[in-house]
Amino acid sequence: MATVLIVDDEPDIRDVIRFTLEESGFRVLEASHADEARRLLPEQPDILLLDWMLPGRSGLELARQLKQNPKTRSIPIIMISARGEEDDRIKGLDTGADDYITKPFSPREMVARVNAVLRRSRAEEVSAQIEIGGLIIDNVSHRVSAGDRAIDIAPTEYRLLHFFMTHADRAFSRSQLLDQVWGNHVYVEERTVDVHVRRLRKALEATGHEHLLQTVRGVGYRFSDK
Amino acid sequence: MATVLIVDDEPDIRDVIRFTLEESGFRVLEASHADEARRLLPEQPDILLLDWMLPGRSGLELARQLKQNPKTRSIPIIMISARGEEDDRIKGLDTGADDYITKPFSPREMVARVNAVLRRSRAEEVSAQIEIGGLIIDNVSHRVSAGDRAIDIAPTEYRLLHFFMTHADRAFSRSQLLDQVWGNHVYVEERTVDVHVRRLRKALEATGHEHLLQTVRGVGYRFSDK
DNA sequence: CACCTCAGGACACGGCGATGACACCCGGGC
DNA sequence: GCCCGGGTGTCATCGCCGTGTCCTGAGGTG
Numbered sequence: 001m002a003t004v005l006i007v008d009d010e011p012d013i014r015d016v017i018r019f020t021l022e023e024s025g026f027r028v029l030e031a032s033h034a035d036e037a038r039r040l041l042p043e044q045p046d047i048l049l050l051d052w053m054l055p056g057r058s059g060l061e062l063a064r065q066l067k068q069n070p071k072t073r074s075i076p077i078i079m080i081s082a083r084g085e086e087d088d089r090i091k092g093l094d095t096g097a098d099d100y101i102t103k104p105f106s107p108r109e110m111v112a113r114v115n116a117v118l119r120r121s122r123a124e125e126v127s128a129q130i131e132i133g134g135l136i137i138d139n140v141s142h143r144v145s146a147g148d149r150a151i152d153i154a155p156t157e158y159r160l161l162h163f164f165m166t167h168a169d170r171a172f173s174r175s176q177l178l179d180q181v182w183g184n185h186v187y188v189e190e191r192t193v194d195v196h197v198r199r200l201r202k203a204l205e206a207t208g209h210e211h212l213l214q215t216v217r218g219v220g221y222r223f224s225d226k
Numbered sequence: 227m228a229t230v231l232i233v234d235d236e237p238d239i240r241d242v243i244r245f246t247l248e249e250s251g252f253r254v255l256e257a258s259h260a261d262e263a264r265r266l267l268p269e270q271p272d273i274l275l276l277d278w279m280l281p282g283r284s285g286l287e288l289a290r291q292l293k294q295n296p297k298t299r300s301i302p303i304i305m306i307s308a309r310g311e312e313d314d315r316i317k318g319l320d321t322g323a324d325d326y327i328t329k330p331f332s333p334r335e336m337v338a339r340v341n342a343v344l345r346r347s348r349a350e351e352v353s354a355q356i357e358i359g360g361l362i363i364d365n366v367s368h369r370v371s372a373g374d375r376a377i378d379i380a381p382t383e384y385r386l387l388h389f390f391m392t393h394a395d396r397a398f399s400r401s402q403l404l405d406q407v408w409g410n411h412v413y414v415e416e417r418t419v420d421v422h423v424r425r426l427r428k429a430l431e432a433t434g435h436e437h438l439l440q441t442v443r444g445v446g447y448r449f450s451d452k
Numbered sequence: 453c454a455c456c457t458c459a460g461g462a463c464a465c466g467g468c469g470a471t472g473a474c475a476c477c478c479g480g481g482c
Numbered sequence: 483g484c485c486c487g488g489g490t491g492t493c494a495t496c497g498c499c500g501t502g503t504c505c506t507g508a509g510g511t512g
Contacts, residue, residue, distance in 0.1 A: 191493085215470090217380070217469080415504095418501080441459090456510090459508075460507085467501095470495100471497100
């Protein structure tokens with residue numbers, strides 16, 4: 001089951017939240033301030049419930065910090081704020097918070113939101129380097145490799161592959177691929193996608209990974225190691 | 227740029243929203259009630275701003291409907307509700323709404339939320355999986371599997387199976403199936419359904435799931451694990 | 453037993469996707 | 483400026499898979 005880290009300076013609030021979440025089967029960690037929260041990060045919480053109004057605006061700081069660090073960026077954050085602090089709420093979303101709850105909130109609402117955010121974020125998992133079926137793409141060095149062999153690839157093929165690998169196990173139509181990889185403003189023939197798929201496959205043949213790029217007849221293409 | 231569909235029965239509200247969104251570069255569609263919204267779906271809005279309090283609770287209905295239809299399920303919905311209708315807010319989230327805004331709201335907040343939801347939904351990976359009797363169909367990856375074995379299936383068989391699995395435990399006549407799976411404009415022989423049922427069964431035999439597709443003599447076919 | 457419905461095999465056509473060829477564009481080197 | 487080469491988009495062609503129809507036989511039903 002998922003672990004939730006509550007960061008709030010009021011013990012009463014923490015208690016209420018802890019009770020509700022534990023009843024719903026979550027594991028709960030508590031911190032009363034930002035520093036304590038940071039110390040608890042090694043416990044690998046799946047989600048943070050973060051009170052906006054921590055002393056010294058440290059809630060905002062913490063959120064910003066977590067979202068800037070690649071290692072913690074993927075931890076979703078739900079902000080808790082008092083009703084009416086609208087400006088803060090907006091900043092919270094801008095900072096990268098994934099959702100927020102206004103006090104006072106009902107237990108049911110909170111659980112519903114925690115679940116919703118977890119469901120969303122689970123699939124996301126962004127990282128610079130992605131590995132699927134032994135094939136590795138690294139968006140920092142802009143390089144594709146398998147084992148210790150580098151694969152030479154043209155720009156468009158690279159973008160296509162990168163899109164596929166960040167959206168694996170999904171079937172895409174040609175027009176979706178054009179929108180996503182070429183940009184939805186340009187107009188090119190749908191069949192062009194076929195050609196680039198073929199070129200990409202050819203490039204992947206060098207290491208025997210062409211089977212990862214699959215044709216879904218009547219629909220489009222899919223990237224998957226299954 | 228993204229397209230937003232506003233569904234609200236109050237023209238003033240729509241105007242305000244439209245103005246703000248267009249200023250932020252969105253394309254805006256307007257509907258004053260659920261039916262009009264449905265008619266605008268072919269315009270492919272990227273997100274819906276849906277007033278909760280449409281006459282006759284049709285806002286809830288619309289949301290539920292959209293989230294149940296595989297074709298529209300992925301369109302994110304932001305609910306607009308009057309402050310304090312908390313029960314409704316929860317129901318809204320349960321219905322599948324992705325977020326909500328309480329009236330009155332500031333333009334900035336609205337834009338921030340629309341952007342946040344769009345950002346999320348883009349990366350999102352709702353595995354729209356349906357499982358019946360150990361057989362799994364996933365309309366996102368467009369794949370059928372049982373256990374860890376993938377089942378190879380032709381386009382028409384796939385659509386047929388998908389329809390059956392989303393409408394399990396009901397018997398359908400051949401003409402109903404033709405309407406639903408082939409489309410009600412095309413004309414093909416009723417017996418053709420038999421042939422595709424047979425092909426589908428053959429495909430399911432690979433994992434021993436052919437018994438799920440049952441013949442209802444004198445009526446048609448039914449998909450069920452009972 | 454006669455009738456009707458469904459299962460299953462066979463087959464021909466059409467369309468979709470794979471593939472190779474080619475023309476154009478752009479940038480770098482001379 | 484000119485040439486060269488890699489990259490990209492388009493087109494025509496080919497082959498195969500998917501699809502719809504027909505026919506026959508099996509099995510259930512009255």
